[in-house]
Amino acid sequence: MSFNALVYHEIRDDLPTEPQSMTALKAANNYSIGLPPALFLSIADFTQQMTYLVEENFYFLSMQDIRQYYEDGIELPEKSIFISFDDAFQSLYTTAYPILKDLGIKATLFVVSGWLFDETSDVNSSCSQVMSWEQLNSMSDVFELANHTHHLHTLVQPGVNSLMTATFDELKADLDQCQAYVQHQDTFAYPFGFYNQEVVENLKQLGFNYAFTTQVGPNNQATPTLELNRTLVYHQMPFERFKELVHAKTQ
Template identity: 40%
Template sequence: MNFPTLVYHEIRKKTEFNPENKSSIDVKQDYDDILPSPLFVTLEQFEEQMKYLHQHQFHTLTLEEVKGFYYEGKDIPKKSILITFDDCYQSMKKYAYPVLKEYGFHAVSFVVSSWLHDEKKEFNPDHSVCLTKDDLAEMADIFEYANHTDSFHQRTDLKTSIIMSTSDEEFAKDLDKCNEYVQVKDVFAYPFGLFNERNVNLLNDKGFKLAFTTQTGPNTIETETLRLKRNVVPYLMELDAFKNLVG
């Protein structure tokens, strides 16, 4: 038995999105970055993908079900899938939430807690704008929220994230800070999918049960629980490719 895990970041209508334009990130933390175009999907794609999952009776997993599968030997339903979103951008509420709600789907969002704005901002399709805590609370019937660091979603180069270069003590403090907000306190997603063995050991020492990478492929009972796989759904993925991805 296995389950694929999907990861989304941003959604735009076809008419709103030009992959040649750079989408700057707008977050509360003093942080300057660009969200790459491959991390976007069109609303039309997303609707088609979720419709396919619904029509083919996929079961959208909760994190408790995943933990039960690995730690208690519980079965998960056939055709199970875990849907995740990273970073909590506006399109998660504007576009993803209504579609997921229509189908009664469950999803997980990995939160960078220091990125959440204090005041709601008007939707801006030209920038990747972070949501507020109030926004997330309004979606809690569909989404559950887990740890994606408080302020360590940064990297020093393409292969090194801050969590890899900081001390265990500082990383632990950052995890605790994010856990003051998120409801699921023993599940983590590595920023940018970058991590080292020291990070894995620290998560284990702090009692984390699950941690997600961006390594592709399905998760099986043999997959290490702190190195779980996730498949980024890329821009303009054809439906046939999506079907192969989810099995």
């Protein structure tokens, strides 16, 4: 049986209004980049999607379920879905977390540990602000945590992130810093979805067994576990398209 994986970023209603507009990142390490509208989803759309999954009796996968599927050959329920978030923005804490908790949905958060703030601040709707450590730690009843780098979540040029230019020692040092804060020491998500085979081999050497891309499609036993598919749920995705994605199966 195959499974689908979804990734979300910002869940909020004060969305970018122009197709080409970018929302500034506000992170503790002062890394600066603009987030495109595709990474935003309205509260109503997110609520509709999660409610649909619950009403349709989807099974929400944990990383332990995925490990048992690949390592022990344990079959997954027919409607299996892996819900994930990247980057730990404030809106995850203020908006998505209460919705998921209310619906009884478990999810995985890929954390950029160098982006989190030591102090909690008021919601800042003018930017995409990362949450605080206190906020992150308060969501453990819903979220498992996995590695999304410490400082290497940076864009070097279009299609190239810092993982792809770092030396092996630089990569190890960075990922080790994030490992100190996450439960799943063998699980990773590629920043911006960018990677190459050298990065895949480096992750393997560092003890990672699972890594998620942003490629669209289901995963089955034949899918390389360091190149697992994970579909971005984008801004204003038609609900019919969402339903197609979550019901997709490998042939």
